[in-house]
Amino acid sequence: MSRQELLSPEGLRIDGRRANELRRTVCKQSVLTQADGSAYYEQGNTKVLAAIYGPREPRLRSNTLNDRAFVNVEFKVAPFSTNERRKRSKGDRRILEIASAVRQTFESVIVATVYPRSQIDVFLHLLQDDGGNVQACINATTLALIDAGIPMTEYICACSAGYIDETPVLDLNHTEESSFETPDLTIAVMPRSGKVTLLQMESRLEITRLEDTMLLATEGCKQIQRIMDSVVRENTRDLVEKYGQ
Amino acid sequence: MSTADLPDLAPFEQAAAKRTEATTGGETQLVTPGEPITSNTAFMRGHGTYVEEGVVISALAGVVERINKLVTVRALKARYAGEIGDVVVGRITSLAEKRWRVDLNSRQNGVLALSSINLPGGVQRRKSESDELRMRTFFAEGDLVVAEIQSLYGDGAIAIHTRSLKYGKLRNGTLVTIPPALVQRSRTHFYAIPCGVDVILGLNGYIWVSKHVDPQAIEANPEEVYSNVNDPITAEERTNVARVANCIRALSRQFIHIHDTAIVYAYEASLRFPISDLVTDSVSSEIAMEVRAKLQS
Structure with missing residues (x-):
């Protein structure tokens, strides 16, 4: 890849954002009628659809846990989601990895003990890929789980941050993510208690820079939480009106 | 968040008092996961809440409800949770030793034990x-x-x-699935709609719509309880069943609680439309408007 200027001297990134700015975030709950809970999450050009089925009878006997619910996450990438049209096999390692990252993140926050011998299915579809898939998947799952009425101790919000030319930058898009010189990390936090449930980094980052990168990402998570909370409140108010007392 | 800036007992009680004086327009407290409800230790935590450092915190997005000292959060959309005495409609999924497993649209399959069914002919003996x-x-x-x-x-x-002649195998009709929140507990869940259609409102959101069968005919012929064959159904009965089924679908699309009067009103309003159009958005909202107006008058 040719060397591209990711951060202009004026401090603007290739999509015109400042270093500490999120992309435009749009989300919506209850988008599917068949699913028990669903959500659509859009961050810039990354678009994810999440559907929750359950808690329901486990599909496999071996998935029955006597003390809590079994959480199953399936992640699919639409063939039309990237520039190059490509069908991905179900066993793709990158895809399985994202699914297991989402599952591990939520196992710590879902109060699964209230649904013993049940299964909660989370189906994630990536409709458009512009970087930050893991964070978009986690945020979409949070919204869909809340919509399904599954108890969680609190929100989980995820955000990515990286480093371009000595400057920490928030919420990387695909071009920034795929540049060799940009280290990036994804963090999932519970904004109220400040606990970290996921921290993922696949490149080298100088240890002295880790802290401010993490802080910036956490700040992004808090911004996302505010957006999500207002959507959840609006949807709950809407449901109260629809279903009545 | 520190415990000091949380609402104390007083505003909570006031809110509760307000709710009792105006049950319809009463103040509802909406919460989202992780939101503190009260730090007062006099309250007990109920469903949808948990306690952390003495603060009752919501685990769901929904409405706060209080019964005496018990604080619960009710989610608006959740799977059916059964209660003893509920009438439900279910589908047999498998057979096990001395019991059937039944899909009840709940979080696990239900169980129908061999010892809790009636034998054909109403014979009373151990199985x-x-x-x-x-x-x-x-x-x-x-x-x-x-x-x-x-x-x-x-x-x-x-x-x-x-274990009653009211219950048992279903035939002569069709199943309609709606959100369980739209069916409310009432004295009876078996209705005969005047157009010659029987409706069974399962509290789990499964609704059975069938042609009318005289209850005395069932009692006169208890051998037929487990029959797998439909009675003869005329074309008129069949269209009426289809119309009532689509009326229920239309009502549920418009979030109207399903009960006998709503179904009758919807049936009357639907007569000027062809059956297949009832589930379209334009027709169902038109029907819903008429039903809402009639229910309020």
Whole structure:
């Protein structure tokens, strides 16, 4: 890849954002009628659809846990989601990895003990890929789980941050993510208690820079939480009106 | 968040008092996961909440409800949670030793024990080994049953029974699935709609719509309880069943609670439309408007 200027001297990134700015975030709950809970999450050009089925009878006997619910996450990438049209096999390692990252993140926050011998299915579809898939998947799952009425101790919000030319930058898009010189990390936090449930980094980052990168990402998570909370409140108010007392 | 800036007992009590004086327009407290509800230790935590450092915190997005000292959060959209005595409609999914497993649209399959069914002909005796071998002649996989919840197991699983002539195998009709929140508990869940259609409102969101059968005819012929064959159904009965089924679908699309009067009003309003159009957005909202107006008057 040719060397591209990711951060202009004026401090603007290739999509015109400042270093500490999120992309435009749009989300919506209850988008599917068949699913028990669903959500659509859009961050810039990354678009994810999440559907929750359950808690329901486990599909496999071996998935029955006597003390809590079994959480199953399936992640699919639409063939039309990237520039190059490509069908991905179900066993793709990158895809399985994202699914297991989402599952591990939520196992710590879902109060699964209230649904013993049940299964909660989370189906994630990536409709458009512009970087930050893991964070978009986690945020979409949070919204869909809340919509399904599954108890969680609190929100989980995820955000990515990286480093371009000595400057920490928030919420990387695909071009920034795929540049060799940009280290990036994804963090999932519970904004109220400040606990970290996921921290993922696949490149080298100088240890002295880790802290401010993490802080910036956490700040992004808090911004996302505010957006999500207002959507959840609006949807709950809407449901109260629809279903009545 | 520190405990100091949380609402104390007083505003909470005031809110509760307000709710009792105006039950319809009463103040509802909406919460989202992780939101503190009260730091007062006089309250007990109920469903949808947890306690952390003495603060009752919501685990759901929903409405706060209070019964005496118990604080619960109710989610608006959740799976059906059974209660003893509920009338439910279910589908047999598999046979196990001395019991059937039944899909009840709940978080686990329900259980129908061989000992909690009526034998054909109303014979009263203990179920023997030969009955166990004949289980498939009573209920087989895929059969629909209407039953009552007999008990709940410790893990939340539901046990149902069909020990009444009201309950048992379903035939002569069609199943409609709607969100369980739209069916409310009432004195009876068996309705005969004047157009010659019977409706069974399962509290689990499964609704059975069938042609009208005189209850006395069932009592006169108890051998037929486990029959797998439909009675003869005329074309008129068939269209009426289809119309009522689509009326229920239309009402549920418009979030109207399903009960006998709503169904009758919807049926009357639907007569000027062809049956297949009832589930379209434009027609269903038109019907819903008429039904809402009639229900309020």
